[in-house]
Amino acid sequence: MNSDICKQFATKLQEIREAKKFTKSKLSELADVDISYIGKIERGEKYPNLKTIAKLAQALDIPVKDLFDFE
Secondary structure, eight states, X not given: OOHHHHHHHHHHHHHHHHHTTOOHXXXXXXXXXXXXXXXXXXXXXXXXXXXXXXXXXXXXXXXXXXXXXXX
């Protein structure tokens, strides 16, 4: 797996979460994902599958593609 894309995804997720003033706890609750998993994704330690990515996007009320907008 391309680690650059994974790092960029992790950074983008954290940026969007913080811009929406969501704590990791709030995002984990809304996305039904364990809070420790959110932290691991944002640190680049874990790589979410498509289902989890969709749940995160829905919880953040954004299109999935926004999580991959690295420009």
